[in-house]
Amino acid sequence: MSEAALRPTGLRRRAEELAAALPPLLVAAEHLAAAVQLGEHGRRRAGMGDEFWQFRPAHAGDEARMIDWRRSARADVHFVREKEWQAAQSVQIWLDDARSMEFTGAKDRPTKGDRARLLALALSVLMIRAGERVGLADASAPPRPGEVQLMRLAQTFTAPPGEADFGAPVARAFLPHARAVFLSDFLGDPAPVEAALTEAADRGVKGALVQILDPVEEAFPFDGRTIFESMAGSLTYETRKAGDLRDRYLQRIAERKDRLDRLARATGWLFLCHHTGDSPQSALLWLYRALERVR
Incomplete structure (x- = not known):
């Protein structure tokens, strides 16, 4: 860090930049978590404990x-x-920060990345306040309990996106028998996803795959001359008859969703395809219940 950044004016500027992004996401996540009326946490069961x-x-x-x-x-x-059984569980999250996640098909819809960040942080709020440990799937933020960990996660989730067009999960830091959540559009090479889930399953890790798509990516409403360009700009394709591609595209997207669903079932995970045009509350409720089912 430069000396200028360490001066009072530099520190204040960096603090203001962080504060500008952090509170809205955390407030939105807490509001979403509060809206999901789950009652008592599902981990309540007989076992070692004091209550x-x-x-x-x-x-x-x-x-x-x-x-x-x-x-x-x-x-x-x-x-x-x-x-009450009081052994805290570990939940580890992989949040895709690739450029493809910054896509939205309409100005009044959030990007896929914004929806993924909201769901990840809202789930963290629910889990941490139920006594669980939450962290990331890589080694940058190991699972920990408490409100301070929520702030760490919020900081991580509001970091700028990566440079790659498509993301790939990392499973090397998974704790044995933890639970995990992958949030991505899963539009890149599926091989790294399959490798990560296989490695996770070998460690007894179960969890949920949440594919987040914009409605445009499911409907393919393009026709005539169209230029398709990846969010990072590394891939470009131009056609004069985009409508002729619709059937093949819809078949490919359906095949990808089916492949993810079969992969999840084969490794003891659960799969959900969520659209940014739908309510995040329903996706959060599904996620919460999914993690209870894969214990």
């Missing part, structure tokens, strides 16, 4: 010390006092 969860009738094999004699005195059967 009372429920009474249940005693079964053969239960130790005498487990019986709650005061509750049992009010009935004709013995009751066991169960406590």
Whole structure:
């Protein structure tokens, strides 16, 4: 870091630049998380812990010390006092920061990257406030609990996009038996995605693939002379009859979605295709429930 950046004026400018991007995303994520009325966190189940969860009738094999004699005195059967399972789980997120994620087909719709960032941070809010550890799939932000970790994640999610046209997940930092979420358009080479999921599955990691697409990418409403250019500008294709490409394009996008779905099922993951024109609340609710299902 330069000396100028360390001076009071430089520090203030950098702080203001960070503050300009950070609060809106964090506020939006917290608002979205609050809108998802999930009640008690789904991890509530019997196990080691300090908080009372429920009474249940005693079964053969239960130790005498487990019986709650005061509750049992009010009935004709013995009751066991169960406590809540409190072993925190780790959730690791890969958020595609490639240039393709900065596409939107309409000015009144968010980019795919904006929707992915919102979902990633809102999910982090839900998980961390339920006592879980959340981090990134690479080694830059290991899973940790607490509000400070939320700020770290928000900073990471608001960083400028990368230079590549399409992103590829990294699975080298996955913790054994953690849960994971990949958020991307998955329009690049599928081989790195398959390799990452295979490696994750070998470590006992299960999770959810969320493909985020703009409605334009599903409808292909182009006709006549059209120039297609990647967001990074490295790929360009010009045609005078774009309409002739529609059927082949729609077939390819359907094949890609089916390939991702089959890959997810083969590795014990779940798959969702979410459109930026749809409510983020429904996608967040699906994500939350998906992580409970893949325990």
